[in-house]
Amino acid sequence: xxxxxxxxxxxxxxxxxxxxxxxxxxxxxxxxxxxxxxxxxxxxxxxxxxxxxxxxxxxxxxxxxxxxxxxxxxxxxxxxxxxxxxxxxxxxxxxxxxxxxxxxxxxxxxxxxxxxxxxxxxxxxxxxxxxxxxxxxxxxxxxxxxxxxxxxxxxxxxxxxxxxxxxxxxxxxxxxxxxxxxxxxxxxxxxxxxxxxxxxxxxxxxxxxxxxxxxxxxxxxxxxxxxxxxxxxxxxxxxxxxxxxxxxxxxxxxxxxxxxxxxxxxxxxxxxxxxxxxxxxx
Amino acid sequence: xxxxxxxxxxxxxxxxxxxxxxxxxxxxxxxxxxxxxxxxxxxxxxxxxxxxxxxxxxxxxxxxxxxxxxxxxxxxxxxxxxxxxxxxxxxxxxxxxxxxxxxxxxxxxxxxxxxxxxxxxxxxxxxxxxxxxxxxxxxxxxxxxxxxxxxxxxxxxxxxxxxxxxxxxxxxxxxxxxxxxxxxxxxxxxxxxxxxxxxxxxxxxxxxxxxxxxxxxxxxxxxxxxxxxxxxxxxxxxxxxxxxxxxxxxxxxxxxxxxxxxxxxxxxxxxxxxxxxxxxxxxxxxxxxxxxxxxxxxxxxxxxxxxxxxxxxxxxxxxxxxxxxxxxxxxxxxxxxxxxxxxxxxxxxxxxxxxxxxxxxxxxxxxxxxxxxxxxxxxxxxxxxxxxxxxxxxxxxxxxxxxxxxxxxxxxxxxxxxxxxxxxxxxxxxxxxxxxxxxxxxxxxxxxxxxxxxxxxxxxxxxxxxxxxxxxxxxxxxxxxxxxxxxxxxxxxxxxxxxxxxxxxxxxxxxxxxxxxxxxxxxxxxxxxxxxxxxxxxxxxxxxxxxxxxxxxxxxxxxxxxxxxxxxxxxxxxxxxxxxxxxxxxxxxxxxxxxxxxxxxxxxxxxxxxxxxxxxxxxxxxxxxxxxxxxxxxxxxxxxxxxxxxxxxxxxxxxxxxxxxxxxxxxxxxxxxxxxxxxxxxxxxxxxxxxxxxxxxxxxxxxxxxxx
Numbered sequence: 001x002x003x004x005x006x007x008x009x010x011x012x013x014x015x016x017x018x019x020x021x022x023x024x025x026x027x028x029x030x031x032x033x034x035x036x037x038x039x040x041x042x043x044x045x046x047x048x049x050x051x052x053x054x055x056x057x058x059x060x061x062x063x064x065x066x067x068x069x070x071x072x073x074x075x076x077x078x079x080x081x082x083x084x085x086x087x088x089x090x091x092x093x094x095x096x097x098x099x100x101x102x103x104x105x106x107x108x109x110x111x112x113x114x115x116x117x118x119x120x121x122x123x124x125x126x127x128x129x130x131x132x133x134x135x136x137x138x139x140x141x142x143x144x145x146x147x148x149x150x151x152x153x154x155x156x157x158x159x160x161x162x163x164x165x166x167x168x169x170x171x172x173x174x175x176x177x178x179x180x181x182x183x184x185x186x187x188x189x190x191x192x193x194x195x196x197x198x199x200x201x202x203x204x205x206x207x208x209x210x211x212x213x214x215x216x217x218x219x220x221x222x223x224x225x226x227x228x229x230x231x232x233x234x235x236x237x238x239x240x241x242x243x244x245x246x247x248x249x250x251x252x253x254x255x256x257x258x259x260x261x262x263x264x265x266x267x268x269x270x271x272x273x274x275x276x277x278x279x280x281x282x
Numbered sequence: 283x284x285x286x287x288x289x290x291x292x293x294x295x296x297x298x299x300x301x302x303x304x305x306x307x308x309x310x311x312x313x314x315x316x317x318x319x320x321x322x323x324x325x326x327x328x329x330x331x332x333x334x335x336x337x338x339x340x341x342x343x344x345x346x347x348x349x350x351x352x353x354x355x356x357x358x359x360x361x362x363x364x365x366x367x368x369x370x371x372x373x374x375x376x377x378x379x380x381x382x383x384x385x386x387x388x389x390x391x392x393x394x395x396x397x398x399x400x401x402x403x404x405x406x407x408x409x410x411x412x413x414x415x416x417x418x419x420x421x422x423x424x425x426x427x428x429x430x431x432x433x434x435x436x437x438x439x440x441x442x443x444x445x446x447x448x449x450x451x452x453x454x455x456x457x458x459x460x461x462x463x464x465x466x467x468x469x470x471x472x473x474x475x476x477x478x479x480x481x482x483x484x485x486x487x488x489x490x491x492x493x494x495x496x497x498x499x500x501x502x503x504x505x506x507x508x509x510x511x512x513x514x515x516x517x518x519x520x521x522x523x524x525x526x527x528x529x530x531x532x533x534x535x536x537x538x539x540x541x542x543x544x545x546x547x548x549x550x551x552x553x554x555x556x557x558x559x560x561x562x563x564x565x566x567x568x569x570x571x572x573x574x575x576x577x578x579x580x581x582x583x584x585x586x587x588x589x590x591x592x593x594x595x596x597x598x599x600x601x602x603x604x605x606x607x608x609x610x611x612x613x614x615x616x617x618x619x620x621x622x623x624x625x626x627x628x629x630x631x632x633x634x635x636x637x638x639x640x641x642x643x644x645x646x647x648x649x650x651x652x653x654x655x656x657x658x659x660x661x662x663x664x665x666x667x668x669x670x671x672x673x674x675x676x677x678x679x680x681x682x683x684x685x686x687x688x689x690x691x692x693x694x695x696x697x698x699x700x701x702x703x704x705x706x707x708x709x710x711x712x713x714x715x716x717x718x719x720x721x722x723x724x725x726x727x728x729x730x731x732x733x734x735x736x737x738x739x740x741x742x743x744x745x746x747x748x749x750x751x752x753x754x755x756x757x758x759x760x761x762x763x764x765x766x767x768x769x770x771x772x773x774x775x776x777x778x779x780x781x782x783x784x785x786x787x788x789x790x791x792x793x794x795x796x797x798x799x800x801x802x803x804x805x806x807x808x809x810x811x812x813x814x815x816x817x818x819x820x821x822x823x824x825x826x827x828x829x830x831x832x833x834x835x836x837x838x839x840x841x842x843x844x845x846x847x848x849x850x851x852x853x854x855x856x857x858x859x860x861x862x863x864x865x866x867x868x869x870x871x872x873x874x875x876x877x878x879x880x881x882x883x884x885x886x887x888x889x890x891x892x893x894x895x896x897x898x899x900x901x902x903x904x905x906x907x908x909x910x911x912x913x914x915x916x917x918x919x920x921x922x923x924x925x926x927x928x929x930x931x932x933x934x935x936x937x938x939x940x941x942x943x944x945x946x947x948x949x950x951x952x953x954x955x956x957x958x959x960x961x962x963x964x965x966x967x968x969x970x971x972x973x974x975x976x977x978x979x980x981x982x983x984x985x986x987x988x989x990x
Binding site: 044047048049051065071072074076077078080081082083084085086087091092094095096097098099100101104140143144 | 283285286289292293296297356357359360361362364365366367368369370372375376539540
């Protein structure tokens with residue numbers, strides 16, 4: 001569906017993306033990376049907002065700027081999203097329908113579906129300025145999915161959502177994902193774990209990993225150990241303390257290390273796999 | 283698009299920071315217009331009302347910059363642009379809706395103004411269709427296109443400067459200042475006080491003009507010429523369209539990516555270059571401000587700086603028998619003038635042609651004739667066997683404009699080659715010299731212009747032929763208002779045949795009274811064509827209030843017979859600057875224009891005392907003329923006190939002598955009729971005698987007669 005070929009992007013002298021190659025088909029992808037890793041730049045290049053210095057983005061084997069269907073099929077939620085404060089949610093969504101060239105007779109049903117998907121149907125007649133940050137974020141998702149988009153690029157969609165809204169977001173994605181390519185850019189590993197079938201890890205503008213979530217977890221297989229703080233010095237080889245928690249007054253460290261330890265390793269999580277990658281422990 | 287438009291209208295309607303100021307602006311504008319209409323009803327001055335009506339234009343344009351910026355910036359401040367760009371032409375569609383919405387809001391005051399203009403036209407009841415067209419054009423250009431330009435400027439500032447309100451409003455204030463006389467004064471001071479540089483002034487005022495979107499600058503007190511109306515030369519329309527299209531292309535470059543963006547940016551640059559080029563060659567425009575190039579100052583300053591030339595005794599050595607003129611009036615005057623001379627054997631020919639007209643070439647039918655141009659003068663060698671010369675030139679005069687809006691080219695002005703060298707502007711008398719041929723020449727004239735041209739020569743369809751000593755050409759809001767009387771129909775003080783007949787009779791009686799023959803050109807005045815010229819002719823000239831030519835008269839005012847007669851008499855006498863006041867009083871007494879109920883005139887003048895005062899005044903004048911700055915600085919306290927006392931005395935005497943002398947000579951003297959004659963002879967003879975010596979000799983003679 002979407003192919004990224006040898007894509008590089010620089011801002012003045014700073015190279016932000018280094019020869020990115022990706023192939024994305026139907027499914028939900030998580031684009032995972034630290035702040036400043038190049039996630040937003042990659043998404044903007046894929047949405048046609050940025051011109052790359054090198055390489056290209058293809059949609060159904062056609063460069064996106066030449067593709068007749070790409071912009072009709074694209075749904076994009078930017079990191080910072082907003083609407084005219086003076087309009088109601090319904091009016092604004094209707095406005096977006098016009099911008100997206102959705103036929104007038106289909107607008108009402110498209111709006112209803114989109115707002116229902118993000119559970120904002122009861123807020124349709126409210127002015128945008130009365131919506132909370134989370135609601136606005138959901139309205140942004142509704143905007144992206146409006147009109148049955150086939151390619152959905154979501155940049156930090158869960159930023160500002162409370163736990164229940166995150167659950168709802170996960171459900172929304174689950175309902176949407178049939179016949180669609182959804183790419184969710186985030187730095188929150190849990191979101192990827194909850195929503196995505198595949199994960200792409202980006203760090204300093206380079207793709208470190210592109211595969212299933214299970215594969216990413218497996219990178220950390222036999223590298224994760226749970227040790228008491230007092231025993232931390234006894235860990236052999238190079239190590240990285242991932243998490244510190246307190247269990248009944250005893251402080252435990254979740255440690256990543258490449259060296260085999262004398263005690264049994266822990267079941268790795270997606271976060272462990274991700275950290276192994278970015279700490280070059282893979 | 284309809285849906286987007288409606289939603290954008292809703293956004294405007296529901297935004298308190300937009301809708302409230304909008305209605306306030308509309309209410310203030312309506313009240314202001316109504317107030318000006320009431321003022322009109324009181325003073326009955328159409329063009330003063332017009333001037334006041336268009337004064338708020340700059341505020342309205344600035345308001346639309348504000349509305350468009352604040353509406354557009356909502357898209358940016360609410361982070362909508364990024365995702366709009368991912369829709370096919372999404373951002374452009376949003377911009378289209380915003381611009382359409384703003385155009386709708388702008389249409390309301392435009393329609394209101396247009397309707398008011400139509401009502402105004404109906405109310406003033408002048409029945410002059412070109413003025414109605416003028417009013418409609420004013421509404422469209424200054425209230426239609428200018429508002430749209432304001433909308434585009436606000437929108438493009440939002441697109442390019444984003445939320446940088448300080449920059450946006452600073453630029454708006456700068457734009458407003460460029461549309462006021464504040465910047466005229468500022469640029470004038472920068473150019474001359476700081477840099478003393480004319481090119482700097484040209485550049486600064488060029489920039490100012492490029493941003494001027496209003497018909498009449500805020501702060502300007504210059505009156506509007508009814509023949510010209512408010513400035514609406516093609517360059518004004520081009521500028522307004524430029525300020526719409528240029529920002530539009532910049533907005534479009536913001537909405538599209540890749541090649542389209544580059545194409546729009548390139549288009550914007552091309553439009554800018556094209557507009558600047560057109561602006562540079564804008565030709566004749568009516569400029570009324572402080573700058574050196576303007577109507578009020580240009581020639582006055584130029585001729586003040588130019589070395590003085592003595593024309594006395596100069597003879598051209600030839601006369602021009604025929605003029606064959608092909609005048610094209612587009613952005614300026616383009617002329618091909620064939621002059622046939624009566625003496626083709628001279629080695630050298632001198633002509634006068636105003637310096638603003640650039641001579642492209644001088645030739646006979648097939649051969650170029652070398653020429654030398656020095657300011658207003660052209661010298662050529664022999665005619666190489668021909669008896670004529672063809673002059674090809676183009677250009678403009680800041681005062682006597684000729685463009686697509688109006689033409690005012692009076693016959694006494696050297697806008698076409700005149701035989702010999704003559705002065706164009708008299709610095710001493712501050713006015714344009716009346717340059718007329720001593721003989722009548724035959725003219726064949728074709729004027730290429732979209733305007734209906736009026737001339738002193740008979741003809742029609744802008745083609746004229748006949749004999750005269752000066753060809754006058756007028757066009758614009760100008761018409762033949764009565765038989766052989768041409769004037770600006772919108773003026774209140776329109777000339778009437780009866781007034782001219784009355785003036786003719788007064789002059790006849792006056793010459794009879796003076797026992798002097800009436801000059802030929804003043805006979806049968808009422809049979810001559812009468813052209814009323816714009817009031818602004820007198821701004822920088824005190825000479826041309828009335829000019830009598832062989833077949834026509836040009837005059838600024840024509841209120842009543844005595845006034846016209848006075849001005850005609852003034853035009854034929856040759857006063858000296860030192861005696862201007864005396865000349866004025868002479869004519870006032872001669873034509874009984876003085877208010878005789880004035881108590882000052884009832885005081886009897888003691889002629890002996892007057893003589894003493896003149897002597898003392900002259901002696902003090904002479905004494906003071908010898909004192910220079912250095913002498914003044916070297917004076918001790920006592921001498922300085924004496925100098926101050928003398929200065930005060932001189933001032934008192936100046937006023938007293940100038941009041942008493944004419945009162946005595948032309949009103950109280952028993953020989954006043956003889957005095958009128960003596961002064962008429964003096965004024966028309968070109969005598970170089972000091973006028974105060976003449977005054978003294980007359981008074982002494984009278985005293986002698988009394989004694990004997």
